[in-house]
Amino acid sequence: MQALTNKSIAVNRSPMTFWERMYLINIIKGMMITFSHMFKKQPTVRYPEQKREFSPVFRGLHVLNRDEEGRENCTACGLCAVACPAEAITMEAAERLEGEEHLYKEEKYAAKYEINMLRCIFCGLCEEACPKDAIYLSETFAPANYTRKGFIYDKNDLLIPNTLTDANALAKAKGVEA
Amino acid sequence: MNAIIVSTLLGVIMMFCSWGIKSQQVQKNIALIGLFILIIANLAQSNGWYVVDFDTKGMLKYNFFGLYANTLLFVLTFIYVWINGEEIAKITSSSADFYSLFFFILCGISILTSFDNLLMLFLGIEILSIPLYILTGADKKNMFSNEAALKYFLMGSFSTGILLLGITFIYGATGSFHLTAPVVSISTGIAQEQILLSTGLILLFAAMNFKVSAAPFHFWTPDVYDGAPTVFTSFMATIAKAAGFIAFINVFNSQHKALGYSWTLLLTFVILSTLLVGNIIAVFQRSVKRMLAYSSIAQAGFMLFALYGKSDINYESTLLYAVVYSIATIGIFAVLVKMKENSFEAFNGLGKAHPLLAFTTTVFLFSLAGIPLTGGFFAKYYMLSALLKAGAGLWLVLVAVVFAAISIYYYFKIIQAMYFTTGEPAINPLPSQYKYQLLTLAILLLVLGVFPNLLLNYLYF
Amino acid sequence: MMLVSFLFIPILAALLLLFIKNNKTAQWVAILFSGLSLLVALLMLITPTADFNIAWLPNLNTRFILHADGLSKILILLTAISFPAILLTTANNEYKNRNVFLSLLLFAQAGLMGVFLAGDALLFYFFWELALIPIYFLCSIWGGEKRIAITFKFFIYTFLGSLFMLAGILFLNAHTSDHSFLINSFIHANLSGGEQVTAFALFFIAFAIKMPIFPLHTWQPDAYEQSPTAVTMVMSAVMVKMGLYGILRWLMPLFPAAFMAHTHVVVLLSVIGILYASFIAIRQDDIKRLIAYSSIAHIGLMNAALFTHTQIAIQGALIQLFSHGINVLGLWMVADIIEQQTGTRSMQQMGGLAKKQPTLAILLVGFALANIALPLTNSFVGEFLMFTGLFQFNPWMAACAGVSVILAAIYTLNLVQKVAYGAISEKINTMQSPNKGAQVVLIILLIIVFATGVYPQPLFSLTADTLQELFVK
Amino acid sequence: MTLLAFDWAFIIEKLILIVIIVLTTLLITLYTTFGERKVAAILQDRPGPNRAGPFGLLQPLADGLKLIMKEEIIPDASSRWLFIIGPGLAMTASLMTCAVIPWSTDLHLFGRTIALQVADVNIGILYIFAVVSMGVYGIMIGGWASNNKFSLMSALRAASQAISYEIAMGLALIALLMTTGTLSLKTIVEDQTAGHWWNIVYQPLGFVIFFICAMAECNRTPFDLPEAENELNFGYHQEYSSMKLGFYLFAEYVNMIMSSAIMASMYFGGYDLPFFDESTVAPNIAAMIGLGTLLIKIVLFVFLFMWIRWTIPRFRYDQLMNLGWKKMIPLALFNMLLTGALILSKL
Amino acid sequence: MNVLEIIFYALSAFALVCAIMVLISKNPIHSVLWLILVFFAISGHYILLNAQFLAIVNIIVYAGAIMVLFLFVIMLINVKKDSEPQKQLFVKFTGVIAGGSFLTLFISLVKQAMPLVGKTVPLKEGTIGLIHPLGKALFNDYVVPFEISSVLFLSAMVGAVLIGKK
């Protein structure tokens, strides 16, 4: 059979010579290799202090977006839940009542919106499916919690702070203290 | 010294032979050549020529008796290997290992024939015993062989413990391990001054009895001889045992005086019980191999007679008895090896089917029974004569004689089976030269039966 | 050298025979060699013999000494006559592996000769055993149905006995001044009274078993019955003489004091034995057993005579050694011929031999008369002398022993009557005349019987030196 | 020359010394564990523990604290006492070695001359052997008492490994002893200090053998068959938790330090600082310099151990045995014969 | 009673107790461990007698090699404590009686041994237990047995290989 590439190396099956069988040279070679690594640059990023730049397509935890007036974008259409391959999203819709226009953008809104972060695979399909630009994947990651229940994020956890009511809230949430 | 050095070297050589040489025949031949060299080396020393001559600081003492005993035992080993080589090869894939063990045993034997220090006695016995434990268990797949090895080993180590306690007491009493340490001769009873020494000697005596399987320390013998592969039983019962006796006589010919009268009492008791146990139980055995085991106990009883007193005839009789008994036993076991089973019935009709084989067997049995014209007669004769010369009572001779007559009973069972009953002997195919090898043994016995002095004259160069 | 040839000839023949497979040839070789030794024996009677004396085992101080005095000569002669006679008569008998059979027989002859010649105790012991072992094999292989057990009993008996003798020899050896085994050294051995008795007992047991003397006789009738006849003949004609020879050669000179101390006991035992054997013989129906018991009785008488330690009785016994051998040999031969041809040993089934085979019947009657010790037969001289001596020793015992003569007459004549006379039985009817060789042998034997009966002087003169030696000392 | 000649001052002095040595050893051990992690990290191009304290220097304390705080688990089916004794034995055996190591030249304090060695017995090397041969008991007992197949198997492995390599180790040492002519470690070191060459010059092969065997005795990779994680889960201390586990882990490091110290003393001049004349400084300072030298040597050896650990993969079991019996022992014998021949030829 | 005597008695008592425990332990592993303790006690005795060399060799050889082998084998074939069915009581009883009478017999013998009366063993003194005198003796007077013991090892080695190999 013709080799497709010339990358493969034929295995040398000739019996080892005496010196090879002594292994001493090879051991010393190996030791030298490890030793040389002492002086190599460490690629380690000292994380909490140093942070690596995220790529533009980084997909972190979800946020539910608000429009420029501080109203929730989500209309509980359920497309994100449908799109979710891990079935991590559940929601319940409700009709907007009188006097709630400043809260919800459309007549229908999500009364309950939960993402199970333990199931979520951060694929971003929900983001793509959303017709209302309501859900986004942020750059936050590595959530920690004491219980499993804590990982089921409800709407309160997901909604981004309303910058109109609390100017600093967003910055606070991002951990960048103004 | 020659024998010790050469046998060790040969042992090492044989050890490596099991790597390099695959043919069992070649291995056997090398072993035979080695034994020949060993015999030559030993004879050379007897004539005052040494490989290495250095001061052993009183550890070893060479006299002609020891060297001559060496020569004889080496020759016996030679004969043994010559006859049994093929049989050893059947047990294992590489018999060189066993030959190497044989050479180590011979080294132990050469120590036992010439030691002058209890340390050397101890080492000699151990060098002799350890390979024997292995040989007993050589048939690894066979449960009986395993059991025999374990039993032999445990009992052997136990007796080593006793031996050591004895040696310790002797040291405590005399402050020396040398055999020639001053021993006060006391004619009646054990004096208070000698009590530690006497205790030590008695313990030593018990342990040595163990090694030569004298009653009441014999109980391991039948099981071990029965369980061990037959070829090796042959070796254990003959050459190794003979060496034990030579060691025995070496120790006690100089030491027993410390025990005074009790020595006679003790020895008589041991001899009588050995003869009794060996002969009586042998009568009731159904397996020839087991019968031979008991008979070897009985023969040990006879050999103990040589310890009765201290005179030249003791040495003569020990040597003659050892040699004759060994030849006969090697022969009878060599026949037994070829039998398909160990029962007496297996011999039925052998006289008709294999007259030569049957004839040689008869000679061996006659010799064991001590019938004139075979070497066994003179062996027994010398023993009894030694006994009388030592001043033992005639009654002991009579007892011995009666037991000799009893021994006829079980030895002749085989003869009866061979000649007087008809049947198909269950026998393995015999190599053509095997018969002639056996015949050589038989002729040796017959010659010794008429001219025992052929063997003994050399003691008095 | 003549004496050595007695050993040499049979052993050579025996070895030779092992390689001759042909039955006929084997038979003739055996007869030839035994005839040769007979010739030498006859030669010995008329020429002076020199002792054969060489060193054997120097460190044991034992020598290979062959010495022949009158006693030896008379027994040598008996042996030398017996073997060719036996071989001739049994030439037609069927034995498988005849060459081995003959070879063993000749080995036994060598042993017997050696026993009668040995002048050294160890040598004596050697030949003693050499005579025994071939007999053991002969009986066990070619004997009757119950041969194995019975022969073994015989063997153990005699072997134990000889081992006792060995112990005795050792004991004496330890007490001689020069530690040798020569008979002279033994005679001068330094023994206390008790030691003498011990050694005496050890030797005597061996001899008593061999003869056999009551109560050690139990092996004998069975062994005689079960053995092949040729062997029976050897045993009863020659081998039993070993015991008597031993008493004369060893026991008497070596332990005079102990011997004298035990005469009464032994004579009494012998007399009991005589009577016992005789009574049993009367009740026998089997010819062989009858002859066997009769033999016990005769041997017992000889033993009693020896132990009276009177010159006259011993003189009688010396003659009787030879005569009894010849007589019993004749009887066995006749019995064997009958058995071979009729296939039975039971007297019930016989009768009328005189009519069918007159020659044989005459021979039978002749030997029977000799067995009763009628005057003019050889036994008469010996028995008369023995009874005289016995009477001198103790009249009561002599009387008891005398009863045995009557009993002997009863059973012997009963035998003759049942076999030779009466109506011709079925079995006898099939008989043909025995072969020429047997006839010649029997006739010669019968001639010897009557010749020595009429003119016993040669026997007297032959044994005179022995008697002299025994009683001068 | 008796071991039982003592007075009370002597005993107190030695007791103090023992306590100091043991504590120091333990401290060093603690930092060796830290060092191991650090070296591993550096060899693998990463920083290693650096959180607890400056440069992570408090990390070993944290580790220790963690082990102590852990729950103590004694399996139901175990042999309770043996289960407890096992780690203790392992620890004791490894610590006992330090008794005969000469740490430095004598100190002169309070008018007394204090030898920086617990016991200068004239059979020091034999003593080390005795103690080393005891070490295997801790593992065996612990492994057996756990009543766990894996533990038992690894205990057996440890035992056979230890026995096998002890022989070669002894033979290598005998060759050394033939050149030194003494069994006392103190004398051996003093001989090397006294202007002679270090023993490594006379015994290079012996050192290599000794070093390999020491590695095997300490159950260090590539000889860490007893705790081969992929085959035996966690080896003989699988059932252990808390400080008992800690003891086992510690014992391994103590062993490592001790064998480094022994190697340094026997082959590399002990506390001898080359090209430095001790008599030029005050004796106490010289002693301190010596101590420092020895510690540096130890550290270097320990580093070597770690370096090898993170370079060479683990042997297979048969390879291990082959190496021990078929390579090391013949080699050691050869070395011994060679040494003997050389000594004889010199005479 | 001085310190040395106290040490003697303590070590002896300890050794005896441990030896008895070897006997009565049901579990073979425990027996091995008790036996190791006996060996340590005996090594202690050696030190008491200033036989330093033997003390340390005793530990190396017995405790360090032999007992490890024992332990190894016991673990290898995994003897459980139940696997040894109990002997009948009377066998045990007989054994103890036999051993006891053995002991009594010998003690009574030794008590009668006159030459021993008044002989003492110097503790902690003497130089013969040190390695130098021992080495000198071993390689001068005892060089023959020393060399010969190598034969013993050779034969044991050949034997062990013979038995061990498949």
Place this chain on the structure above:
Amino acid sequence: MPIQYYIFFCLALFSIGVVGVLTRRNAIIVFMCIELMLNAVNLLLVAFSKMYNGLALQNGASATAGIDAQIFVFFIMVVAAAEVSIGLAIIVMMYRNTHSIDINFLNRLKN
């Protein structure tokens, strides 16, 4: 320390070994008891050695008296080591075949 004390102590140890050999059924433990016996003997030898050494020192004789006993002990240890290797090999071999190391099963041979 009087020599008798040592003798008594060693004999006691020895006897315990003997009792073990007689009563136990496990081959390994029997073997261990044998080792115990050997150790008792060793200690006794050393005690005797010191005794003779002490006597020699008192009499001003050679200072190495009694050294041979210690050498002997050394040899006993050597031999014991060799013996153990063989013994355990045999025990393991036996176990492979019979799955038992109970010496009472050894009576099979008798039948």
